[in-house]
Amino acid sequence: MExxxxxxxxxxxxxxxxxxxxxxxxxxxxxxxxxxxxxxxxGSGGHTTEILRLLSCLSESYSPRHYVLADSDKMSEAKxxxxxxxxxxxxxxxxxxxxxxxxxxxxxxxWISSVVTTLYSILYSLPLTYKRKPDLILCNxxxxxxxxxxxxxxxxxxxxxxxxxxxxxxxxxxxxxxLSGKILxxxxxxxxxxxxxxxxxxxxxxxxxxxx
Numbered sequence: 005m006e007x008x009x010x011x012x013x014x015x016x017x018x019x020x021x022x023x024x025x026x027x028x029x030x031x032x033x034x035x036x037x038x039x040x041x042x043x044x045x046x047g048s049g050g051h052t053t054e055i056l057r058l059l060s061c062l063s064e065s066y067s068p069r070h071y072v073l074a075d076s077d078k079m080s081e082a083k084x085x086x087x088x089x090x091x092x093x094x095x096x097x098x099x100x101x102x103x104x105x106x107x108x109x110x111x112x113x114x115w116i117s118s119v120v121t122t123l124y125s126i127l128y129s130l131p132l133t134y135k136r137k138p139d140l141i142l143c144n145x146x147x148x149x150x151x152x153x154x155x156x157x158x159x160x161x162x163x164x165x166x167x168x169x170x171x172x173x174x175x176x177x178x179x180x181x182x183l184s185g186k187i188l189x190x191x192x193x194x195x196x197x198x199x200x201x202x203x204x205x206x207x208x209x210x211x212x213x214x215x216x
Contacts (some may be wrong), residue, residue: 027164038065043138043167045153046073046080047146048173052215054143056087056173068099070136072129074107074148101136103130108147125151130158137165144216145182157191162165173209181206 015031044059046052059069069088073080081102092098108118108125111123125148133155143149156167166211171192173185178199181189189195195209203211 011125038183039056039067040065040139041068041070041137042066042142043070043072043133043136043152043156045141045143045146045149046071046077046084047144047148048074048077048079050176051144051146052080052083053173054172055142056083057216058142058144058172064095064098066140067095067097068101070101070103070138072103072105072132072148072152074146075104076107077104077148101114103131103132103136105148105151108151122151126154129155133167134159134164138167141169142172143170143184143188145174145177145184149183150184150187153191168193170194170196172215173183173198175214177202179205 014148023090041174042062044055047053059066071080071084073084084100086103088098088100105128106121106125109120127153133152140150140216141153143153153169153171156165156169159165160167167190169188170187171185171194173181175198177185177197179201179204185195188205189208195206196215197203197209197211199216200211203209
């Protein structure tokens with residue numbers, strides 16, 4: 005996979021930049037108890053609809069919910085606000101935030117320019133992820149999830165914040181993974197697929213059948 009060496013180089017560069025920050029925040033490790041801070045990566049198209057279906061199955065123990073979406077995403081915010089408004093009718097103390105980051109890669113963008121925009125997006129995501137300090141990241145394939153998850157992975161390597169990354173591949177992916185999936189397969193704690201053929205090809209994945 006041609007994309008992976010680029011990601012590795014970016015991780016090494018960012019690790020060198022972040023090492024001094026470890027001394028600023030030595031966090032104690034302990035057992036997690038509810039509530040759990042949840043960071044959700046939304047995306048254009050059907051990604052946001054699928055991720056909101058997943059969220060509808062979660063209790064209010066997963067709160068607050070921090071949504072991250074690309075700055076060029078014009079539709080997801082309205083869907084999220086509508087979802088949270090309905091949720092507030094059931095859970096009076098429901099809390100959520102909305103943050104935007106630069107899109108790492110546009111459709112049909114060249115691979116060379118994608119390296120620059122992805123690096124910029126990761127650098128932008130790092131302080132945001134550090135600020136929100138999620139216990140869990142839930143994503144399902146939009147390109148925006150790559151810089152966010154890599155930022156969380158780096159913070160975990162540096163012992164600044166341990167975050168569980170759960171990646172759910174889109175129901176549309178029957179035989180091959182999305183580009184985001186091919187990258188985050190190596191960085192996620194739980195990689196969930198919805199078709200048995202993908203489980204055979206990617207043994208680390210967890211097959212649960214159709215969940216959205």
